[in-house]
Amino acid sequence: MLRRFRLEEPETVAEASELLSRFGESAKVYAGGTELLLAMKEGLVHYERLINIKQLKSLRQIKSDNGAISIGALCTHNELETSPVIRQTLPALHMLERNVANVRVRQAGTLGGNLCFAEPHADPGTLLMALGATMVADNAAGRREFSAEEFFVDAYETSLRDDELLSEIRIPVPGAHFRSAYLKFGYLERPSVGVAVAFNSNGGGLSDVRIAVGCAGPSPRRVREAEALLDGKSREEAERSLAQAGQVAGSASQAISDLHGSQDYKEHIVGVLLKRAFHGAFS
Amino acid sequence: MQFQKEVEIRAPRGRVWDFIWDVDRFIACVPGCKEARTIEAGKKYAATMVEKVGPFKVEFPTTIEVLEREELSHIKAQASGADNKIGSRMKIDLDVHLRESNGNTALGFVATVDILGKLAALGHGIIKRKADQVLDEFAQAVKRRLEEDS
Numbered sequence: 471m472l473r474r475f476r477l478e479e480p481e482t483v484a485e486a487s488e489l490l491s492r493f494g495e496s497a498k499v500y501a502g503g504t505e506l507l508l509a510m511k512e513g514l515v516h517y518e519r520l521i522n523i524k525q526l527k528s529l530r531q532i533k534s535d536n537g538a539i540s541i542g543a544l545c546t547h548n549e550l551e552t553s554p555v556i557r558q559t560l561p562a563l564h565m566l567e568r569n570v571a572n573v574r575v576r577q578a579g580t581l582g583g584n585l586c587f588a589e590p591h592a593d594p595g596t597l598l599m600a601l602g603a604t605m606v607a608d609n610a611a612g613r614r615e616f617s618a619e620e621f622f623v624d625a626y627e628t629s630l631r632d633d634e635l636l637s638e639i640r641i642p643v644p645g646a647h648f649r650s651a652y653l654k655f656g657y658l659e660r661p662s663v664g665v666a667v668a669f670n671s672n673g674g675g676l677s678d679v680r681i682a683v684g685c686a687g688p689s690p691r692r693v694r695e696a697e698a699l700l701d702g703k704s705r706e707e708a709e710r711s712l713a714q715a716g717q718v719a720g721s722a723s724q725a726i727s728d729l730h731g732s733q734d735y736k737e738h739i740v741g742v743l744l745k746r747a748f749h750g751a752f753s
Numbered sequence: 754m755q756f757q758k759e760v761e762i763r764a765p766r767g768r769v770w771d772f773i774w775d776v777d778r779f780i781a782c783v784p785g786c787k788e789a790r791t792i793e794a795g796k797k798y799a800a801t802m803v804e805k806v807g808p809f810k811v812e813f814p815t816t817i818e819v820l821e822r823e824e825l826s827h828i829k830a831q832a833s834g835a836d837n838k839i840g841s842r843m844k845i846d847l848d849v850h851l852r853e854s855n856g857n858t859a860l861g862f863v864a865t866v867d868i869l870g871k872l873a874a875l876g877h878g879i880i881k882r883k884a885d886q887v888l889d890e891f892a893q894a895v896k897r898r899l900e901e902d903s
Contacts, residue, residue: 512874515809515810625882626807726878
């Protein structure tokens, strides 16, 4: 059962930041509530105040802006799933959002909430890393931008400062030769392993290869050593290196043995998904 | 969950042994441990363990009982506590071994940690990783403290 809490309703991002600063650890930002309220109902966490940011309309836009797709942190998974801009420009993200959790979570849960809660078995962070996303955080003093890699610190931990609000996620608009895919596997409610791959392929070879692994370990990770095995190679050469890249990515995933599978098993699945995602990106 | 750690300390075994029984100095090496006190010297102690994973905080008022003690070489102890706020319990069975190693001391311990209750919702893997981190930090802090003092 939910214990009593006070609901704060700021009208601007600056007000929300000021409330976070004033109430510190006794307050938490409330967006979709799909993770937060469950944890509160279970009694795992308690906050005296929830800062309801749902009415901050400026954080609920999806638009093409200055070479990037700008996604407001309050956009729900359903809004991303059904957005024509996302479907046409970032098909891998569109597919990911179509398959996040279940329809009830997709209706209420927000992308920003998903990222900020940093639950280890969440999907979006992994793909955002591969897509080279930039996170935008605001507080009363101003705005800070940092990469998705810098955003994730550990299980349930991000690099957001205490008074910062994740306001926007910016993804570079892909060029004509850009390809990407995200695949996940699991047999419980949440995925055991997620793998994202992205690269440019203009016929002369692969460039700007990005590989990220999530769900297996405490937080999503970009695996540069695996990227280096594919970067600059022709498609055929890269295919021959996929097994090795998969092994490297599996080892780098920091897979944890748990109910979702043993460490060895997850590392193996990383390799399988990397191969499939690579081929999927071309289809 | 079982954990095994060993750390070699540049200090004679007698000093390491004395350090273990100096509650205030020893407790300072246990990450998240506060308010330690002696209930019965050499047998029973109390402490509060505070740990955090992201937004999840637990606070276990803990009782530590020394079950066996073999001078300079072995201690068997059990720690147990409950966080009633989040409905979780913790039990740790601890075996500590000391042996001489080229004038230094090898301090080894085997800890069997059981966490029960709602905290388990965080997932076995996350809890195991956190416990492993805590034990590593503890072993390194003991080593550092003793070697700094010598």
